[in-house]
Amino acid sequence: MRAWEKNIRRVVPYVPGEQPKKSNIIKLNTNENPYPPAPGVRKVLREFNTDRLRLYPDPTIESLVEELAKYYKLDQKQIFVGVGSDDVLAMAYLTFFQPDKPILFPDITYSFYPVWCDLFRVPYETIPLDEEFRIRPEDYRRDNGGVIIANPNAPTSIYEDLSVIEEIIKYNQDSIVIIDEAYIDFAGRSAMELIHKYENLLVVQTFSKSRSMAGMRIGYACGNPVLIKALNDVKYSFNSYTLNQLAIVTGIEAVKDRAYFNEGINKIVSTRNEAEVKLASLGFSFPKSGANFIFATHKTMSAETLFEELRKNDIYVRYFKLPRIDNYLRITIGTDDEMKILYDFLEKYL
Numbered sequence: 001m002r003a004w005e006k007n008i009r010r011v012v013p014y015v016p017g018e019q020p021k022k023s024n025i026i027k028l029n030t031n032e033n034p035y036p037p038a039p040g041v042r043k044v045l046r047e048f049n050t051d052r053l054r055l056y057p058d059p060t061i062e063s064l065v066e067e068l069a070k071y072y073k074l075d076q077k078q079i080f081v082g083v084g085s086d087d088v089l090a091m092a093y094l095t096f097f098q099p100d101k102p103i104l105f106p107d108i109t110y111s112f113y114p115v116w117c118d119l120f121r122v123p124y125e126t127i128p129l130d131e132e133f134r135i136r137p138e139d140y141r142r143d144n145g146g147v148i149i150a151n152p153n154a155p156t157s158i159y160e161d162l163s164v165i166e167e168i169i170k171y172n173q174d175s176i177v178i179i180d181e182a183y184i185d186f187a188g189r190s191a192m193e194l195i196h197k198y199e200n201l202l203v204v205q206t207f208s209k210s211r212s213m214a215g216m217r218i219g220y221a222c223g224n225p226v227l228i229k230a231l232n233d234v235k236y237s238f239n240s241y242t243l244n245q246l247a248i249v250t251g252i253e254a255v256k257d258r259a260y261f262n263e264g265i266n267k268i269v270s271t272r273n274e275a276e277v278k279l280a281s282l283g284f285s286f287p288k289s290g291a292n293f294i295f296a297t298h299k300t301m302s303a304e305t306l307f308e309e310l311r312k313n314d315i316y317v318r319y320f321k322l323p324r325i326d327n328y329l330r331i332t333i334g335t336d337d338e339m340k341i342l343y344d345f346l347e348k349y350l
């Protein structure tokens, strides 16, 4: 090894789902939304004056923060915006989680959480979900340096009632608790209402799933102004200009169009309900989904084999070769036509 190589920071990176170059595939592997973003997004992109690109974007992202504040009936001081929720979560780790005490999260959850721990040198303890992949809130009554919970959880798809989440927050008022709500719009009540009650709560959401804008990279966190100011201070110590001009103007359009948003959610939830019936009849079992995906295991066929076979037939789903979940497939809800192709294949193959 050359001497300077000893100076290289070594990390084991998060592995995102595949983005195949091929067209004409059925892509149900990264929980993207199968429908286009709100029509206003297309309109502002067409009308965008490219001369403006000479200038830096607004570092405060004020116009988008204002739109989100209106939507959630919050003060602008309660909202932080970043480049997708991955960026917001990374900033939150850097701001709120320290090297002296372990943070807590479930053993089965978003696999980015331990990666940020390694990157930011934050120790962690994983808390096992029960046999049904449910969170036991009483397990979070122990000394910690912070807590992060995805609700609905990924990749299990399970939505825990807000009372379960509140119980965790309530017993951890000396820590900062982050609730990652990437899929909340497909589920039920958000923890957003609790930020008025608990100063230690940060709720993180994204435009990537329910707002069909994974490609634009917009995420946000809501919490009390002390948390939000701390996040902004860290952001300005790292990179002042996070969102680009196009993300800001299109993000506003996506938030404004509530009718389009609700219609999109309803379509996905209805396809998901059908998928649950269909997959059950094909011999799959799965927890009740509160997300835009189903986490399914088959009674006879191994998940790994099925994953490979589906892939050979240009149907991409996600498979995690990890303890406890290595016989499950995470299947994103696509359009009705895409789902039909999946069912037809499964019917023939099984």
Ligand SMILES: *Cc1c(COP(=O)(O)O)cnc(C)c1O
Pocket (backbone or CB within 6 Å): 031, 083, 084, 085, 086, 087, 110, 150, 153, 154, 180, 182, 205, 206, 207, 208, 214, 218, 219
């Ligand atoms: C998709 C996802 C994210 C990241 O979304 P962004 O595209 O970075 O906004 C964060 N947390 C969970 C649980 C997710 O599934």
